[in-house]
Amino acid sequence: MDQGTRDELISRLAEAIRSVRAAHPLRVAIDGPPAAGKTTLADELAVALRAQDCHVIRATIDDFLFPRARRYRRGKYSAEGCYFDAHDRAALCRVLLDPLGPGGDRRVQHTVYDADTDTPSSSPATAAPADAVLLFDGVFLLRSELIDRWDLRIFVSVPFEQTVDRAKDRGTAPAGSTTDTAAIERSWRDRYIPAQQLYFATARPADHADIVVHNDQLHRPAWEVRPRSSRPGT
Numbered sequence: 001m002d003q004g005t006r007d008e009l010i011s012r013l014a015e016a017i018r019s020v021r022a023a024h025p026l027r028v029a030i031d032g033p034p035a036a037g038k039t040t041l042a043d044e045l046a047v048a049l050r051a052q053d054c055h056v057i058r059a060t061i062d063d064f065l066f067p068r069a070r071r072y073r074r075g076k077y078s079a080e081g082c083y084f085d086a087h088d089r090a091a092l093c094r095v096l097l098d099p100l101g102p103g104g105d106r107r108v109q110h111t112v113y114d115a116d117t118d119t120p121s122s123s124p125a126t127a128a129p130a131d132a133v134l135l136f137d138g139v140f141l142l143r144s145e146l147i148d149r150w151d152l153r154i155f156v157s158v159p160f161e162q163t164v165d166r167a168k169d170r171g172t173a174p175a176g177s178t179t180d181t182a183a184i185e186r187s188w189r190d191r192y193i194p195a196q197q198l199y200f201a202t203a204r205p206a207d208h209a210d211i212v213v214h215n216d217q218l219h220r221p222a223w224e225v226r227p228r229s230s231r232p233g234t
Contacts, residue, residue, distance in 0.1 A: 001214075003222040006044075009213065013041075013154065014048045016211060016225060017133060022151050025057075025100040025132040031141040031205055032156030033196045034188075035163040035170065037215045038137040041156060046135055055129050057100075061138025063111035064092045067118050077186065079194030087138075088112055089145050095125075097149040100134055139196070142205035155209035158216050160196065164188045 002012070020026055030042045039060065046056045065071065066088055074081035095109040106128040114121035128134075140146075142153055158166075167188055168181045199205060206212055214222040 001222050001224045003220060006219055006221065009221045009223055010044050010048050012223065012225075013045055013211065013213075014052065017045070017049065017152060018052070018054075020152050024102055024104060025106065025128050025130065025134060026151045027097055027100055027134045027149060028136065028152045028154065029141040029146075029150040030135065030137040030154045030156065031139065031209070032213075032215075033158060033160065033163050034139060034192050035166040036156040036158040037166075037218065038156050041154075041213065041215070042135045042137040049133055049135075055132040057108070057110070057128060057132055057134045059096060059110045059134065059136050061087055061092075061136070061141070062115065063113055064088050064138075065113045065115070067113070067120070077190035079191055079198060082191050082195035083140065083198050087140065089143075093146070093149060096134070096136075097146070100128060100132070101149060106130065106132075140199055140203075142208045143199065143203045147203075147208060152211075153209045154211045154213060155206050156213045156215050157206060158214075160188075160193045162216055164193075 004012075017026065017028060030038045030045075032038050042058065042060075046058050049056050064087055066086060071086045072078070072081060073085060091112045095112060098104055099106055099108050107125045108128050109123045109125050111123045112120060141150070142155070147153075164185060167184050171181075171184070210226055212224050212226070214224075
């Protein structure tokens with residue numbers, strides 16, 4: 001395991017991304033629990049790669065949510081609802097991951113959900129260049145329905161207790177706007193952490209990652225790069 005500054009981490013991850021060879025745009029998953037720092041990491045990587053003249057596509061799982069009525073049909077604090085009902089993975093594959101994959105036409109949409117109106121949306125399709133890099137952040141990205149659609153898999157690891165503290169400091173929950181710290185804590189204790197525990201038990205995401213970033217110390221992260229031959233199923 002390596003440890004260094006934030007800049008060293010971003011440089012190492014950018015190098016790892018640039019080293020992957022594919023005959024189609026590169027699809028990079030940045031997975032991990034809520035409040036682990038996935039979006040920040042993806043944004044930092046986007047800046048670094050664009051500085052190297054890479055065409056970067058930034059997208060997030062929050063734009064592939066189902067409307068609230070479906071997300072919360074098992075209850076607002078249901079862990080099973082969070083894991084099974086929250087995300088439109090079929091649409092994610094159909095409009096973004098598969099068009100960028102082998103044999104895809106590279107015509108992509110970045111979103112299928114409008115959070116402001118809580119309704120499905122259909123963003124205009126755009127053409128991605130053959131050498132584009134998709135940086136996609138979100139939860140549950142390494143589950144069985146998606147695992148083979150990534151060309152590089154990064155898992156951001158943070159202790160669950162620390163994600164609770166970060167969420168309260170941030171004052172928001174995923175796809176929410178509450179500033180009630182008690183409500184945020186309940187969301188984490190009853191919904192998000194148990195959903196992650198279910199994910200860990202069924203999908204073992206860290207085992208399938210090419211790179212694990214230990215992000216509990218934001219300014220002094222640690223990371224481990226794993227040979228692909230050591231991952232299950234490779």
